[in-house]
Amino acid sequence: MNASGAVLPWRGWRLALTLLLAGAVSAAGFPPVFALPLLSLGLLFLYRCAEDAATWRYAALYGFLFGLGFNTAGLYWLTDAILTRVHDFWWAIPIAAPGCALILAPFVALPAAACRLAPAGWRRVLLFAGLWTLADMGRVFLFTGFPWNPPGSVLEWPGRIGDWLIQPAAWIGVDGLTLAIMLACLLVWQGRRWALAVCLCAGLWLGLGAWRHASVRPLPVRNPVVALTQGNVSEGDILTQADAVSAFRRYLRLTATGVAQARALPDAAGRSVVYVWPESGFPGFLNADELARRMIARAGDGAVGVVGSDRDDGQGHYFNSAFALSPDGTILDAYDKSTLVPFGEYAPRFVPVKLVPGVLTPGPGLKTWNFPGFEGLGPMVCYEVIFSGHVVGQTRPNWLLNITNDAWFGDSAGPRQHLATARMRAVEEGLPVVQDANTGITAIYDATGMLTARLPWGREGVLTAVVPSPLPPTFFSRHGRATPFLLGLFCIVLAWPSLIRRRL
Structure with a gap:
């Protein structure tokens, strides 16, 4: 029996199918759909199923089935990555998204x-929400981590309302x-008072966000023009190096055009100019191609640049890197990607196949470039x-600058x-974030998460x-994830007086 005393009308395979469907529909809450009511209804259905389950094992199975549908629908766009190499990995098309969902x-x-463990009512909701939050945070420990689509992202509505909601x-x-x-989606169904x-x-919450968004004042720092x-x-062209010369010339042309436009901006006076190429923008090993660096510098016309390219250290190690180039094309530094994508840029030892060519090595970690111009x-x-x-x-x-290549995922929810x-990340850290994507979406957010410039996909x-x-x-930049962890733990502790008196 659930909290309302009603028995669920489904059993067996019908209930299993309904849970899968409920999870899939709930994923519509994620960007770019933002269907928050569907997420709330889906969570309510899972919650009622867990209450109605005969044993904790059945409740775990119900949660597993819901999670399978939830993550399969939320990650459906992974199939697009397989389609880029369909002749080699056609067999993975039906299992790419469900396979990841199976792990999550x-x-x-x-x-x-x-x-x-908690009695029905607000204590059980607190326990559910606290456990979900801590479990969701634990996804960073899965292989190299896969914290994609945290439910908190459903508040990132486009426009000013979204800016306020995420403050x-x-x-x-x-x-x-x-x-x-989690608390709001479930407590709203606990009766009129709740x-x-x-x-x-x-x-x-909305008023607090609006107040912060209007009241914060930036530091007196003059960042560059990008x-x-x-x-x-x-x-397909990136993977096969097809027409690599044409792609290189395209980026040279865009660089020359972009630098000229940047210098002509009304607010550009006294600021340095930084041109940026996305991840995989250079079709080769930039550190080994001095001629290419000179050509890029010529197109940059005295500006400094960040160029995405693979890097070969000459000792059999390959890196996915971002190069900092001086005005004459000299490499000032290379940042090597330190967190690799599981099943993409590396395969865990127990997985016999890899879905992209090459073997990548992780870099030593995050850094800050303080070279002149950056x-x-x-x-x-x-x-x-x-x-x-x-x-x-x-x-x-x-x-912060993130260079990326989302061409893998097509015109899907993935790039959004x-x-x-x-x-x-802009809101959490209080830092402007610039994202440069090969096929889009390229965008700039200020330190409150407000969109200031955008170039559409494709x-x-x-x-x-x-x-x-x-x-x-x-506050978050100083204390990090300890704060949400303690909040989730606090919810569990509030339900604790009842836990010692309960059995599964």
Whole structure:
């Protein structure tokens, strides 16, 4: 029996299918759909199923099935990556997204099974939400980590309302937003008083976000002007090196155009200009090609640059890197991607196949470039921007740059979800975030997460703009994920007096 005394009308395979479907529909809450009511209804269905389960094992199974549907739908775009090499990996098309979901589903099974330790009502909701949050945070320990699509990202609505909704991340991070979403989505169904309380808290949350967004003042830092190049080179051409010369010339042309446009901006006076090529922008090993570096420098016309390219250290190690180039094309430094994509850039030892060519080596870690012209830049490559609390090195930068190649995922939810993580990092760290993507979406967010410039997906072009100034360090930037962890633990402790009297 569930809390309302009603028995669920489904059993057996019908219930299993309904749970899978409910999980899949709930994923519509993620960017770019933002269907928060569907997420709330889906979570309610899982919660009622867990309450109605005959044993904790059945409750865990229900959570697993819901998580399987939830993550398969949320990661459906992984199939697009397989299609780029369909002749080699056609067999993986039906299992790419479900395979990842199969690994992630146990993180949903845990709160579904263990919430039954608390009595029905608000204590059980607290336990469910706290356990879900801690389990979700634990995904960073899975292989190299896979914290994609935290439920807190459902608040990243486009426009000003979304800007206000995500401001509390400056204190509690996206994991704290996940806890708030879990509580709100379930407490709203606990009766009229709780529904009214949720509505009042939502209003206060929005007001707090609006107040912070309007009241914060940037530091007196003059960040550079950027010329972000978006070549829109297909992933097939990148993988096969087909027409590499044409792609290289395209980026040279975009660089020359972008630098000229950047210098002509009204606010460019007295600021340095930084041109940027995305991940895989250079079709080769830039550190081994002096002629190419001179050609890039000539196109940059005295500006400094960041160029995405593979790097060969000459000792059999290959890196996915971002190169800092001086005005004459000299390599000032190379940042090697330190967090690699599981099943993509490396395969765990127990997996016999790899879905991309080559073997990549992780770099030593995050860093900050303080070379003349870069004005304290924190470089990242693609996947690394999804890690809350782990995007800043030992020295706090003035701005963050993420270069990426989302051509793998086509015109799907993947690039939109990836961009949403960059927006959230801006709020958490109080730093402007610039994302340069080969096929898009290329964008600039200020230190409150407000969009200031954007180049749509699938378009060749250049985005030029002044990088906004940073804010003072946020509470989250100083304390990191310890805050949402303690909040989730606090919810569990509030339910604790009942736990010692309960049995599964």
